[in-house]
Amino acid sequence: MSKGLSIHNANVSYGRRQIVHDLSLPPLPPGSLTALIGPNGAGKSTLLRAVAGLEKMQGVVRLGDLDLSAMSVAERARRVTYMPQNLPPGLSLSVMESVIAALRVANVDGIPLSGDACLREAFEALQRIGIAHLADQLLSTLSGGQRQLVSLAQLIARRPQVMLLDEPTSALDLNYQLKVMECVRSLVREHNLIAVVVLHDINLAARFADRIAVLRQGRLYASGKADDVLDPLLFAEVYRVQVRIERCSQQSLQVLVDGAV
């Protein structure tokens, strides 16, 4: 059996309103980064939250031969980490303390790390994201973008098998957008992780994702490699915009929006 993350016939509702409709994704293999794209309200966050176990879902989510929905919350959280779109308000912790707290939560059922090991791992995570200089700063004093970076450091420190990131670059400047996506991609490759990243920036998706899944009105519209999925018809049908698709100097696709349809 594949070791990948697979979703079979996912249905998610809020009350009587169904948001995700019978959605299945072929296994996302270890070492792969999938971008989840689609218009506002398409159900991307809802799907991600359901895969993380935070929304009730009908259907099956498997990680290899493990049925994630049959696991306890703690067991599932050790394998699957989730970074929400809207980060909780900063507590009165320093950046370093918050990453250490995330590490301790991840080790609830595992072998506890020593104080030194915790410090080392937390510092490595901050260095990896490029924010070691913020280690002593209080969370409550950070900008929105800095909080997003700390949240990512908390998540990678936990060494999950699956990372679910909901718009991790939405508050970041151009340089940090590239840094964060490069960091996610290199973590995915080095540790054979599976990452699913919600992105509104299609050009970031085309540049960094191994595959792209497109959601429209809670249904899977298309999935596959950027070259196979991104075409003007998709943008007209899904986003109601007219686009040209070109290549940048790095050879990744660039979507240029000419106007609304």
Ligand SMILES: Nc1ncnc2c1ncn2[C@@H]1O[C@H](COP(=O)(O)OP(=O)(O)OP(=O)(O)O)[C@@H](O)[C@H]1O
């Ligand atoms: N907690 C909730 N209770 C009721 N309805 C909700 C809840 N969260 C989201 N919805 C609704 O579900 C639909 C899908 O929302 P979701 O946040 O999953 O979309 P999205 O694709 O992530 O959108 P965006 O790109 O704007 O973040 C929307 O119509 C939204 O109003």
